Amino acid sequence: MKTVIYYFTGTGNTLAVARDIAAELGDTKLVPLRQAMQDGGIVVDADAVGIAFPVYFLNMPAIVRQFVEKLRFSGSPYIFGIATCGERPGGALFRLRELLEANGTTMSAGFVFVMPENYIGPVDLMGDVKRREEKYTKAGTRVPEVAAAIRDRRISRPEGSDSGLLKFGGRITSTLMTSVYNTPRRLHATAACNRCGTCGRICPTRNITVTPGGISWGSTCIQCYACIHWCPGEAIEIGGRTFGKPRYHHPNVTLRDMLDQRGE
Numbered sequence: 664m665k666t667v668i669y670y671f672t673g674t675g676n677t678l679a680v681a682r683d684i685a686a687e688l689g690d691t692k693l694v695p696l697r698q699a700m701q702d703g704g705i706v707v708d709a710d711a712v713g714i715a716f717p718v719y720f721l722n723m724p725a726i727v728r729q730f731v732e733k734l735r736f737s738g739s740p741y742i743f744g745i746a747t748c749g750e751r752p753g754g755a756l757f758r759l760r761e762l763l764e765a766n767g768t769t770m771s772a773g774f775v776f777v778m779p780e781n782y783i784g785p786v787d788l789m790g791d792v793k794r795r796e797e798k799y800t801k802a803g804t805r806v807p808e809v810a811a812a813i814r815d816r817r818i819s820r821p822e823g824s825d826s827g828l829l830k831f832g833g834r835i836t837s838t839l840m841t842s843v844y845n846t847p848r849r850l851h852a853t854a855a856c857n858r859c860g861t862c863g864r865i866c867p868t869r870n871i872t873v874t875p876g877g878i879s880w881g882s883t884c885i886q887c888y889a890c891i892h893w894c895p896g897e898a899i900e901i902g903g904r905t906f907g908k909p910r911y912h913h914p915n916v917t918l919r920d921m922l923d924q925r926g927e
Contacts, residue, residue, distance in 0.1 A: 665691075665709055668692070668693050670745075671717070671727055671924075672921075673781060673889045674893075674911055674912040678920060678924075679913045679915050680715065680776045682915075683803065687806050695924040697726065697924055705734075709738075711740055714743075716744075717781075719837075722837070726867055731762045732765075732766070735766070744774070747775075748775065749782065752823035753830070754824060760821055774812075779913075783904070849902035850880045851878075853898050858873055858877075860873045863878070865893055866925070867924065868883040894910075
């Protein structure tokens with residue numbers, strides 16, 4: 664069965680999971696959805712199509728929604744979602760199903776993988792090394808069963824919760840972080856920045872401009888935190904809330920992988 668998995672990743676968790684599933688399935692192509700959007704995102708000659716993404720505010724990242732809205736299918740493939748999250752996926756996979764149905768198709772199954780949190784803030788949600796390793800191990804044990812479900816084209820309810828309360832909570836959290844606290848506006852580079860350009864090269868929305876005079880952020884930030892976590896000098900902060908906080912990216916994902924996602 665030929666499979667295509669479109670993915671978006673900020674700190675590598677989703678790419679790591681998608682790679683493991685692809686290896687278990689065999690005959691599977693991984694495609695950065697950021698690149699696919701430039702080509703129209705048309706799926707041709709695939710028996711199964713996966714859409715893999717991290718959960719933001721108990722929902723999909725904006726870039727994933729934009730991709731799915733443009734996605735069109737050739738034939739009637741088995742469509743599945745893969746959502747990675749720090750603890751709770753909320754209704755992200757249900758929202759994916761709704762978008763697909765609006766496009767005249769349906770999602771056959773949706774799977775959740777709990778991975779280390781990449782949020783940096785007043786509360787440490789990332790966990791220590793031991794906790795992160797436990798999450799990697801548990802996620803790894805799920806890969807064979809998820810691959811088997813995809814291979815067998817099993818139909819199942821998306822994992823997570825379609826609770827109205829969680830949906831409301833996700834919207835409130837998004838509003839607080841985007842409009843009230845306004846995380847995108849508070850992004851800045853410190854004196855430790857050497858203008859290496861890494862942040863600008865990995866930003867999935869091309870929202871960061873690096874010049875000899877400094878670094879500036881535009882208006883299309885999706886709060887993926889790639890710029891913060893991948894900065895080699897840890898020179899990017901969000902206001903004062905991230906000073907001294909550890910950075911994170913999946914140990915099996917490299918900067919080269921992130922540049923490939925952007926098409927660099």
